[in-house]
Structures are given as C-alpha cells and as structure tokens.
Amino acid sequence: MTMPENDRGADALRPHAEDAFAEELKALAAADDRPRPARWNLSPWAVATYLLGGTLADGTVITPKYVGPRRIVEVAVTTLATDRALLLLGVPGTAKTWVSEHLAAAVSGDSTLLVQGTAGTPEEAIRYGWNYARLLAHGPGREALVPSPVMRAMAEGRVARVEELTRIPADVQDTLITVLSEKTLPIPELGQEVQAVRGFNLIATANDRDRGVNELSSALRRRFNTVVLPLPATADAEVDIVARRVDQMGRALDLPAAPEGLEEIRRVVTVFRELRDGITADGRTKVKSPSGTLSTAEAISVVTGGLALAAHFGDGVLRPSDVAAGILGAVVRDPAADRVVWQEYLEAVVRERDGWKDFYRACREVTA
C-alpha cells in the first residue's frame, strides 16, 4: 500500500540526507525564527544556510553541503517557495542530485519521494499504479491504488524529486504538466482526484549535455525555473574536489595512496579546465574546446584510472604516462575534429610550458 518502511539504521551504506544531518536540521529549526512557508520545516533563509553552511547563534556549526555560488542556492530555494517547480541542469558531476536531495531534506524533512527517470519509466511511476490483488478482490477503490512518490508528495504537501528528467520518454514527461500547472492529479477510474496541498513542489534534475535523449517539451519547460549548476569556479577548488574523491575511490578500490600524485592531479585539472574554458590558465592564449564535456567527474575517472595503472603496472607513483592515455580518451571523442583540437593544444600550449616536457612527450606518444 505505502512504500516499504526504511530500515533507517546506522548500518545503511548511504544514509539519507535527513538522517545523516539530523542534528544540523534540528539545530537550524530551533534557531530559525523567520517566517516559514506552509508545511516547510525551515524558513527559506535557513534552508539556504543548511546548504551553504554557517554558524548559528548557539554555536552550532552547519557544514556546507554545496560548495559553489551562493546565488544559485538562493534562486533554487526561492523557486521552491513560489509555485514554480525547480529544474537543476548541469553537466555530469556538478552535484545536481546531491543538491536536490539536500533541498528536499531541508524543506520537507524527507528526500525519499523520488522518481528515477530512465528510458523505461512508466506513467505509473509519476501518477499511480494498482495493487491488482486488491483490485480483483475488492474492486476499484482508493485501497487498491498504489500512489506514486509524486502523488504522495501532493497529498502530504512535501517536495517530490524526479531524477534525470530528460531520460523519461516524452509522453510520460507530459504527465507532469497537469501536476505542475493544475496542481491536481485526476484518477478517472474512480472519478476522483488528488489535489496538491500547500507545501508541495517538485525538483527535477537533468543533464544538459545529453540533449539527444528526450528533449523537454516547451510546455513542460515553462513550468520550471531553471538553475544551471556550474563547474567549479577555480582550479584550486577543482583540484581539491578531484583529490578528495580520488582518495575515497582509491580506498574503496584498495589502491595505494599516492600523495606525490597531487602534481599530476593538478595537471589533469589544468588541462581539463583549459580545454573546457577555451583559454589557458594564464589567460593569454585561447584554445579550441573539444566536443566532450570534460567535467570534474571525468577528471576524477582519469586520475583514478591513472592510479590503477601506476599501482598495478608501474611503480605506484602517478606519472604523466599514466594519465596521458586517459586524457586522450576523455578529450578525443570525435576522432577527426577533437584530434585536431588536442594536437593544437599540445603543440601550442603544452610544448612551451615549463616543467611539462615529460607530459608533452607522454601525450605525443599516445597521440601518434
């Protein structure tokens, strides 16, 4: 009938945001004296503080959940307080899902009302399904209805989440139009409807590089306020993110830690950023951008791959030759155009750079 109860133990491999940060949420709720929209656990200001971090009057330290521009979080939270839905866009690895989960946790205290978008997501996942045993035994009725997370969120005035909206087939996506504009979900079989109560809203995430899958219809797009989550603003921030994630993944994969690898990580991040931004770090030379996204997530996988190579086939120290092949694979997605871009970059930028000789040679080797 309802969702299976979660075993919210400390044993969970990955606890929900509202459980992992329950203490912070409690402290924030206690300290928060600003007006709260209907059925919100916190005021918009407190939600923004929860995401961006800060220190409360009673000394409780709120850890930052999202490291990035403040205005993005403010626009996102503000959108949830209006009756427009929120669409988080961004290339892979920009923490879309993470932000959506924490927003839902802070606003409704529940981040589990989730629809995962895939090519096979059916309409039932957004509207409702039937418990056929009951349906046969007792005939149609509300008891035989299996509500979707969206339907539950509407009835309870909470925030629902839809992940990877653009992967959902277009006709199923359009089911959301009635929900978002009329704020109601009709159940024609019963001649009833579920009306959204105040406090309901919806956060969707989508990958803006992956347009090919299922473009959002303009009708649906009009119902969303769009917030684009950017890639890390500075090289240092990105190096930090990559190093931390690589460290975590390396431990999971039982790879030896390689502190000397920081130099190589910085190099990978520099190459990725320069190609992505189309300009060298010193701002002097423009370069062409390849067709791939070159996101932080890809930088992480290049470095992890390089570490694995170094651990299993090298001397355990991350060297230029370990990452060169990975970089080539990430950069050259389109064999013709991207190869020219990459070679130009190698010749015009890498060759001239002090201390990059080894790297240049390694890259030439794998490129040729």
Next chain:
Amino acid sequence: MSGPPPARRGPLLLGVRHHGPGSARAVRAALDAARPAAVLIEGPPEGDALLPLAADPGMRPPVALLAHAADDPGRAAFWPLAAFSPEWVAIRWAQEQAVPVPVRFIDLPAAHTLAADSGTGPDEAGSVRLDPLAALAETAGYDDPERWWEDVVEHRGDGAADPLGAFAALGEAMGALREAYGDEGRARDRVREAYMRQRMRAARREFGDGYAVVCGAWHVPALGARTTAAADKALLTGLPKVKVETAWVPWTHRRLARAGGYGAGITSPGWYAHLFAARDRPVERWLTKIAGLLREEDQQVSPAHVIEAVRLAATLAAIRGRPLAGLTETLEAVRAVMCDGSDVPLALIEDRLVIGDVLGEVPDGAPAVPLQRDLTRRQRSLRLKAEARERELELDLRKDTDAAKSLLLHRLRLLGIGWGTPAASRGSTGTFRETWRLRWDPELSVRVAEAGIWGTTVEAAATAKAEADAARARELGEVTALAERCLLAGLSRALPAVLRALADRAALDTDVARLAKALPALARSLRYGDVRGTDASALAAVAGGLAERICVALVPACAAGLDAEAAAELRGHVEAVHGAIALLDEEGLGERWSAVLRALAGRDRVPGLIRGRAARLLLDEGGLPAQETARLMGLALSPAAPPPDAAGWIEGFAQDGTLLVHDERLLALVDTWLAGVPESAFTDVLPLLRRTFGAYEPGVKRSLGELVRRGPARGAARGGAPEGFAPLPDPSRADAVLPVLALLLAGPPA
C-alpha cells in the same frame, strides 16, 4: 532667491555618488525643498562658460565635459554626465527655475590637474571611494559596497518625507569614516577640497548661506569643516598650471561603463537610466523591457514569464533582506525563468539593456572638439586643404610629406572619416605609390565630432578605435584586414591589441581555409612592417602561431572528403601558405611545413589535385627525390585510381606548362612515367593527360613537343648550352644590363 529664506545655518551640502540615480532623485527633491540661491558643483571651473549650453535643446546626455591642455590635446580629462547623474540633474534644476539660479563648478581647475599629471584620466572623483565605502558596507553587514549604497541610498525612493535628512545622515557617516581612516595618501584631495572651500567662501560673499553644493559624498565632511582661508590659500599656492580649453563632447553609455581610462566605471548605466526614468514599479517595468528584447530576438517569452520573474525577484530580494529587487535579483530571475538557466541570452540583455546603446548629442554651436582642431592643424602643416570638390592625389611614399599625408588619410579612414578613398594608381604600380581620391563632405565634420570620443588627436583616436574594432571583430578576416590597415596607418601602438585579437580569433577558428587566407596577408604585412619601420616581432610571433595551426589542421581538413570545388579552393590556399611560410623566418617551421606537404602528397584520402600540387611543391624545393616523385606519379595515375582524381593529380602537378618547358628534370619525370605506361593502359590515361596538357597555350605546347621529339638527347642537352646560347655567359655583355637594373631598383632620382 525665489523661495523662502532657508532656516538652517550654513550651505546645503549634498553628498552624492557620481552617476547614482537615487542620488540624482534625492538631489532634485532636496533642491526643490531648499530652493538655494546658487548651486555649486564638483567639476572644473573652466567649464562654467559652457554651462549655458546644457540648457540647449540640442544637448542630450550622456555628454562629457572635456578639458585639455591647449597646446597638447592628448593631455585631457573628461567629466562624463548622464541624465541620471546628480550633477546633471542639479545643473538642469538650476536652469529650469523661473528665475534661473546661478551654477558654478568648484573643483580644482583643470589647469592645475592637467599640469600636475599628464592626463591620468578623469578626476578620481569619477568613482566613489570604494575602500572606505566597503568599510561602511561591512559595518552594515554587506559584502558588496556597491549594493549597500544602492539599498541605503539609491533605492530609497524619493525621500519625500525628509529630502534633506538623508544627506545629513550620509554626511555624518562619511565624517565618521574619514575620522577612522583619515585621508592618508590622498594629498590631491586635500588640495581639491581646499580649493572648493575657497570657492564656497566666494559664493557665501555673493549669495549668503543659501547656496547648495553637489559633490561626492566623500568630500562632504571636508567641505563642512572649519578651516581658515589662509590655510587653504597656503595649500593652493605654487600649483603648476597649463592653459586649458574645454568643450562638450557626446558620450555613450558604453563608455560610461568602461572601467579605467575615461570610463566612469559604472557597470550598469542602462539599469540606472531605467531606475531614474521609471515613474513607478521599476522592477516590473524593467522585466517587461527585458521580455520585449527577448521577444525581438525570437525567444518565446509570455507575460506569464514576466509575472513569474517579478515574483522570483521579489522573493529573492526578501530572502536577502533587500528593500527592493536590484539588478542582480532581476537578472537572476530572468536567467531562471526566461532563459532556461542559460547565460547566452543574458549576455545579450547585459549588452543591450544593462549597458545600452545610448549616444549623447551636443548642439552644433558648441565649441569644436579637440580632434577637429588637431585635424585642422595637421591639414595646415601638410598643406592638405579640405575641399568639397573631388580631386585626385598622387603620393610618393618615399617623400616624407607624402608619407605623412598617407598616414593621415589612412588614420582618418580607420576613424570612419571618409575624406580620402584609395584609388587604383594610374601608370605606376609600384608599392611606394598611393593614389587617393579626396572629397570633403560637410557631414564629415559630424563624423569628426563623433570620433571625438575616441581621443583628442588623430593618432590617439585612430589607435583607440582600432583597438575597439579589434575587440569587436567576429571573423579572422576582419582582424587581419585591420592589422594591415594599422600598419598602413602607422598605428604601432594599436598593434599589440589587434594582434592579440588576431591570435585569439585564429585560435578559435576551426576553418583552416580562413586561417590559410589570413596567413599570406600577415606575411605581407610583416614585410611592409619592416619597410615602414614598425616593430614586427609581435606580428611575426602571431604569424608563426598561425602557420603552426595551419600545419596541424591542414592535413585532416584536406582528407575530409572534399568536392572538386573545395579541393580547388584549398589547392590555392596550400600554394599561398607555401609562399607565405617561405617569408616567415621561424625556426623549424620550414621542416614542419615540408612534413605537412609530404603527408598531403602521400595520403590517399586527399584529393588528387592537392596531392599533385603538394608533390610538385616538394619537388621544386628539393624535398622529394625524383624516384619518389616518379613512384607517387605512378601511384596516382595507376589504373585503379578513379579517373577524375588522377586527372586532378596531374593537373595539380603540372599546372604551369612553361615550367615544364624550362625544367627538363620535371619533363624527364613525366616523360619517363608516360613511356612506362603499358600500351593497354595508355588509352585510359590519355583523356586525363589531354585535360591538363590541352589547357596549355599553343606556344608552350609547341615547345614541349619539340623538346620531347629531341627527347633522347636530353642527357647531352643538360651539359651543353641551349640553342642560340654560348656554353658560358659573357661577363662583359651581362654587365651592360646593370645601369638599367640600378635605375629600375632605385627609382628616378628624387
């Protein structure tokens, strides 16, 4: 004079932020309430004479008051005024009264400021003291001082309740600030403030205490301070002085927005103008304006979008604790609601609305801009009269005056002042000759006035214009042309900016054809640059970089399955680049280019025309052994090759028949190959050959035929002399040519 006598003591000190719309409204309200007998404004007193022009109906802000040293227009300072500048509002207020109120500028005269430094730009008063303001903002809990000022001052509505109270409070705050920070390092401020106080004393003698002062907020405490006239006088003695001339010049919002230089550093003049002009509901009107712009650009924006954006902006402002949604909030709302989170339409909004394209106007009767004066001076010294009648001018660039005339005309053309247009030279085709068609249209004076915003001398203005053009150019070709024009106009100071733009465009251009088209012009410029004595090393670096990029991208571009037309075009480019690279003197470039040619010649997917041409270019410079050439020829013309491709190859390889006549080695190659074609295949090859050789001139064909007939004797011919020539040259007969050659190279005696 017309109002009731003011009840307060001392003058009315109105501290403002320059170019702040809120300040402007508040100033108007305060003036309306206090009705002072005179208005004193922070600005150069030399401008007093020009003030009546502000009331002229032909005067439309943004304009700038320009002061420059009479003998050196390059030493100049601008005081830009927009419709929303408090100073402008105060000037206009005084002029609009039933009995006009006297207006005076009271800042330190430009005669001193221009003498002290050689024109470091507008008085520092152009920007508010950001640092102390930051302290004030921080105290109020703001991280951005500009925003704090906006919330506290600019957005506070009309201040109808107490039009004077806010100014008093602000003055106090500034006083506290100056006490805390002192005015260390601002020696010039002390002098300026002393001068302003002196002028205020003069005003008091004339008008009593009932006058108002409009100045930067920072100065308020100093102007209210009690100092002795003698102390102020002491500060002002012995200041250096130059003779100064002033003029009104039209200004633009874009130049207001430019930080540094003569810009006022206002990042959002369009938004300020809107705030100042909007009667009510500024946010709603602003967002409607944005929606209108997006609709013009074919974006679907409905009134529902505007409603949502207004709500989002208001809620955002509430979350941030701001009294009214500001520019940041509205733009963020627009991004999220109307632009799908994208920055691209937002850039358009920034450009068209936040900055805007407003151009000011100055009435015709206003004193001439210095650029005009500089031009007149140059016309006089070069004896080049501005005449309405069209006439032709022949210039010999080896003569100094003629070269100077050429420079002037080229510079004016860069500035969009089309006095002279280059015409084809009659008779002589030498590069040292230039022919111009001159005609002075009256409207060119307007152009000169417009170009006045770029600078005060022809050279400075042309340099600034070229730099701006380079930044704005979209295509590589435009920038290359600009670089050439800069060299022609002798604008070596603009060259770095132009070359930077050139390097940037070249880096981003994906079309190798465009790169290839740009390179020959550059190589040419490089030689001109040498001739005209401009520094060519930067140019050489750019050209080298360009050649490098061509080397990388040419082979894939040629191998990308081109049709015949594209292949023919690229063949031309390959040739042009080949010629250009020979002119460039960069280490290793020649070898790299040879490698590219080798790759072109040897790659199957490259069209035959280009392959053949590459093989030939290599052969000519000795980069390809004869045997290898023969092999390539055999490959290209073998029966398995598609006929059009094979025909293209031979066309590319042997396109100029004359060379075939004179280069026996080449002819031998073709001959050997042809003789080796099996009989059965010969008929297949024949049409291909005919296509190429049939296009030769009859004379060439005949010579070729004769050579081939003599074929077996070619080994002997190589050692011996051609028919009609002695085996060795006769030095005495050869020397006879030298006097004629000397005449040709040196030209007629000057």
